[in-house]
Amino acid sequence: MSGPERIAAAFAASGKRAALMPYVMGGYPTLEESLRIAQACVDAGADIIELGVPFSDPLADGPVIQAAGGAALAAGADLAGVLRVAEQLAKQLPVVLMCYANMVFAPGALAFCERLAQTGASGLIVPDLPPEEGEPVLAACRQTGLSFVPLVAPTTTPERMRLVGSRADGFLYAVSLVGTTGERSSLPETFGEVIAHARAASPVPVALGFGIATPEQALQAAQAGADGVIVGTRLVRAAGEGDDPAASVGALVGEFAAALSAGR
Amino acid sequence: MSPVEHHFGQYGGQYVPETLMPALEELEREWLAAWGDAGYRARLDQLLSDFAGRPTPLFLAERVSERVGRPVYFKREDLNHTGSHKLNNALGQVLLAKRMGKRRIIAETGAGQHGVATATVCALLDMECMVYMGIEDTRRQRPNVERMQLLGAEVTAVQAGAGTLKEATSEAIRDWVASVGDTHYVIGSVVGPAPYPSIVRELQRVIGDEARAQILERAGRLPERVVACVGGGSNSMGIFTAFLDDADVQLVGVEAGGEGIGGPRHGAPLTVGARPGILHGSRSAVMQDEEGQILEAHSISAGLDYPGAGPQHAALRDSGRARYEAVDDVDALAALREVTRLEGIIPALETAHALAWVLARDDGELDLVSLSGRGDKDLAQVLQS
Numbered sequence: 174m175s176g177p178e179r180i181a182a183a184f185a186a187s188g189k190r191a192a193l194m195p196y197v198m199g200g201y202p203t204l205e206e207s208l209r210i211a212q213a214c215v216d217a218g219a220d221i222i223e224l225g226v227p228f229s230d231p232l233a234d235g236p237v238i239q240a241a242g243g244a245a246l247a248a249g250a251d252l253a254g255v256l257r258v259a260e261q262l263a264k265q266l267p268v269v270l271m272c273y274a275n276m277v278f279a280p281g282a283l284a285f286c287e288r289l290a291q292t293g294a295s296g297l298i299v300p301d302l303p304p305e306e307g308e309p310v311l312a313a314c315r316q317t318g319l320s321f322v323p324l325v326a327p328t329t330t331p332e333r334m335r336l337v338g339s340r341a342d343g344f345l346y347a348v349s350l351v352g353t354t355g356e357r358s359s360l361p362e363t364f365g366e367v368i369a370h371a372r373a374a375s376p377v378p379v380a381l382g383f384g385i386a387t388p389e390q391a392l393q394a395a396q397a398g399a400d401g402v403i404v405g406t407r408l409v410r411a412a413g414e415g416d417d418p419a420a421s422v423g424a425l426v427g428e429f430a431a432a433l434s435a436g437r
Numbered sequence: 438m439s440p441v442e443h444h445f446g447q448y449g450g451q452y453v454p455e456t457l458m459p460a461l462e463e464l465e466r467e468w469l470a471a472w473g474d475a476g477y478r479a480r481l482d483q484l485l486s487d488f489a490g491r492p493t494p495l496f497l498a499e500r501v502s503e504r505v506g507r508p509v510y511f512k513r514e515d516l517n518h519t520g521s522h523k524l525n526n527a528l529g530q531v532l533l534a535k536r537m538g539k540r541r542i543i544a545e546t547g548a549g550q551h552g553v554a555t556a557t558v559c560a561l562l563d564m565e566c567m568v569y570m571g572i573e574d575t576r577r578q579r580p581n582v583e584r585m586q587l588l589g590a591e592v593t594a595v596q597a598g599a600g601t602l603k604e605a606t607s608e609a610i611r612d613w614v615a616s617v618g619d620t621h622y623v624i625g626s627v628v629g630p631a632p633y634p635s636i637v638r639e640l641q642r643v644i645g646d647e648a649r650a651q652i653l654e655r656a657g658r659l660p661e662r663v664v665a666c667v668g669g670g671s672n673s674m675g676i677f678t679a680f681l682d683d684a685d686v687q688l689v690g691v692e693a694g695g696e697g698i699g700g701p702r703h704g705a706p707l708t709v710g711a712r713p714g715i716l717h718g719s720r721s722a723v724m725q726d727e728e729g730q731i732l733e734a735h736s737i738s739a740g741l742d743y744p745g746a747g748p749q750h751a752a753l754r755d756s757g758r759a760r761y762e763a764v765d766d767v768d769a770l771a772a773l774r775e776v777t778r779l780e781g782i783i784p785a786l787e788t789a790h791a792l793a794w795v796l797a798r799d800d801g802e803l804d805l806v807s808l809s810g811r812g813d814k815d816l817a818q819v820l821q822s
Contacts, residue, residue: 175625228729229456229598229730229732230603230716230717230731232453232607232610232717232718234611240819243598251728266574273715274452274715275452275715275716275723275729276728276729278714278715278729279714279725279727279729280729301452301454301715301718303451303452303453303454303458305451306451306452324455325455326454326455326620327458328456328458329456329458329459330456330459333459337455348455348456351456351616351618352456352614353611355747
């Protein structure tokens with residue numbers, strides 16, 4: 174099964190109001206622990222795992238994920254280590270790697286995608302790669318059977334929405350708010366519009382991310398039409414707290430899964 | 438009409454989150470409209486003259502000339518209001534932001550000169566101003582922090598990483614990702630995603646346009662070499678641009694050699710032939726490791742303490758039109774002291790790198806140096822070194 178096919182199957186089989194897509198920072202707090210955390214997400218009902226590669230200069234991330242990435246690098250995380258985590262997870266469910274552009278281009282887009290595809294991962298998200306610069310990575314994903322997951326934002330104009338949407342082949346990542354990643358006490362009023370515009374612009378499922386911190390917000394996103402819900406900072410924060418981060422992240426993911434399953 | 442290049446050969450581009458792409462499109466559109474608008478140009482020219490004090494003089498540095506055995510001219514950007522060339526760009530961009538209806542300005546700063554210039558124009562034009570500055574730089578350039586605050590700007594000390602220009606720029610971009618509706622980001626150098634490298638170059642080319650006419654009048658000839666320091670590379674691009682078509686004029690960019698370009702502690706990605714990489718929205722020569730993690734730069738000079746350089750510089754290097762060399766911390770400090778005693782001009786530590794390059798050479802016929810800024814901000818650091 175190709176990456177896009179495997180992702181489509183996961184959306185179809187989720188059995189929830191929206192597929193649950195936890196974000197795990199690879200290598201945080203350590204590589205071993207990040208695998209345990211991700212495994213806890215799988216066991217608690219995740220449908221797809223978004224696995225972050227720590228980067229020195231993450232422009233799309235707020236303070237929590239920035240700090241986690243910095244800590245992961247300080248603890249010795251590297252791409253090879255994160256790809257080993259991806260390989261373990263990909264045996265169980267689709268894994269989508271979130272990686273900044275410089276690391277994708279460093280070995281060459283095709284070499285990077287070949288290496289990623291070899292782990293069994295299904296897709297790639299590059300948060301600082303708009304379509305204007307994305308052609309080499311899109312082509313490399315197509316060539317290696319990976320899904321290329323582009324992002325749209327509340328500021329994205331209708332013309333751009335069509336341009337970006339036309340490139341998505343696994344799912345389209347809709348950014349809920351104007352800002353960097355991080356928990357918000359409530360979703361902006363306009364998040365429903367982003368979902369609606371994204372859905373209209375692309376035939377593939379739409380997953381909403383950025384700012385989703387509570388099961389109630391995840392349910393709101395599903396009710397507004399999101400096919401998937403990405404929960405990042407809230408889980409990364411939990412991964413940095415307590416004696417058993419895998420257990421606390423797993424418990425949280427369980428709450429999100431329960432909220433998204435209620436009434437089905 | 439000003440050209441806005443999206444790419445310079447294999448360099449440049451727009452590597453930013455999708456959230457910012459519509460803002461970059463708007464900025465390019467509005468910039469082209471403003472640059473073609475006689476009203477905008479007249480207002481900018483008037484401020485450059487009456488507020489900034491342009492044209493800045495061309496100065497024949499006689500004792501330096503005697504010391505190196507050839508005429509050396511200084512283009513005196515240190516005499517621009519606020520003490521550096523940075524005001525040229527800040528005036529143009531804040532005026533543009535005002536025209537676009539933005540109410541808030543953000544900027545990054547290393548040495549504080551761009552932050553001071555931006556805070557100054559924000560005071561003049563009544564705009565809210567937030568400046569991001571690495572926490573290490575707030576320490577070594579303290580007087581500029583105080584100037585910005587006196588001018589009414591808020592200064593945010595950025596703690597991440599080494600607490601220098603790289604982190605300050607990342608944090609300014611993150612602010613912009615969240616505030617793009619009512620905020621304009623005044624990038625201080627010829628870096629960042631398109632259209633910024635083109636906008637900043639066009640606003641800084643006044644340095645070279647003036648200097649070329651001045652030296653033709655004064656010396657009756659073009660310089661053999663034009664020398665300028667390069668951090669992000671705005672004063673150098675500003676002075677180089679006027680001479681790009683003068684094939685006989687050599688263009689020399691001087692980067693920060695830090696503790697020596699043989700080791701990792703420097704800020705000279707162009708000189709050492711660093712691999713192309715993506716930093717702060719564009720592709721250029723970037724100091725990075727095998728996997729693509731960006732490395733921390735090092736320089737005694739906060740304004741050159743940056744692991745990247747403007748994309749057009751990388752293209753000029755590859756084409757051979759400009760060449761790039763490095764001067765280390767020790768030689769820059771010595772040049773600062775020497776030029777101060779020889780000419781009665783205290784240059785900025787950044788500028789001192791270009792001066793050290795000139796002082797180290799005994800060949801040539803006529804050098805033109807971009808004296809990009811004054812060194813008052815550096816006194817504490819120079820006196821303790």
